[in-house]
């Protein structure tokens with residue numbers, strides 16, 4: 001297992017790479033080029049700059065989160081072919097600079113949703129929260145305006161004002177689309193890119209839909225064990241795998257995350273490990289990582305990863321804002337401190353499960369035979 005940390009890039013992330021380098025056990029970052037629109041090939045010069053900058057900080061960059069899928073691909077429009085060509089070009093360029101895994105999602109229009117970005121917890125920290133009835137009662141424009149107000153200086157990925165101007169059109173495009181048609185569009189994409197992923201040895205890792213329920217009338221498919229099975233079967237390959245996101249899958253009450261890990265095994269290429277606390281059957285807030293503070297059993301999750309011999313990348317997913325980080329304009333869900341504590345906690349669980357030799361601390365924490 002390799003412990004990584006999400007970094008949004010120099011212009012988008014207030015956390016310098018040298019801080020990330022100082023988190024014990026974190027050996028790499030997971031990043032993206034957020035300003036490049038979905039459907040456009042990433043310029044090689046940008047990829048080179050990004051990877052050189054991260055290497056200069058003494059960190060690895062092997063996972064990109066995300067290379068986004070253009071809506072034309074999800075909708076199955078004729079224009080999808082040129083977007084797929086661009087996607088493959090981006091994959092080729094990324095492979096050239098050492099990228100081994102690409103995280104992406106198949107969420108229509110809306111990447112993710114929360115009702116609150118800075119929900120106050122009794123200990124004075126704050127966190128992201130999801131209140132189903134509230135999200136069901138609000139329009140996407142109202143929710144975007146709420147994010148823009150709350151998130152201060154950051155554009156929330158997927159909720160950019162430019163994108164929101166066209167939201168009605170984007171939502172309408174999905175009206176009447178059947179689940180079968182959506183799966184067929186996903187298959188068309190996978191059939192096109194997975195052979196290239198195999199050739200380039202890039203592991204494609206689909207991220208589950210967040211939250212795992214339909215919102216604004218949009219189909220949400222990658223939300224359950226059954227649907228993940230169906231998705232991966234569209235194009236069976238070791239390079240067509242999963243980003244195991246405990247917070248997304250776990251937001252459906254009763255989801256058995258350890259069983260999901262054991263079922264998909266070697267197809268889990270990348271893991272987002274975080275906890276959440278249910279307030280009732282549908283509402284939750286993102287808690288600190290510890291089992292005792294949330295609703296997911298983190299030991300059982302790490303144990304399942306250990307049992308399958310997981311050797312991919314992990315990151316602590318979201319964190320709360322603590323130590324006054326919110327007032328210093330931390331990016332919601334992506335503050336430094338709580339995620340750093342999360343990484344240390346997950347590494348502690350892992351060390352208990354898979355003790356390693358002190359001589360073997362190469363970053364890739366492999367078990368003793």
Ligand SMILES: [Mn+2]
Nearest residue numbers: 245248272317
């Ligand atoms: Mn995630």
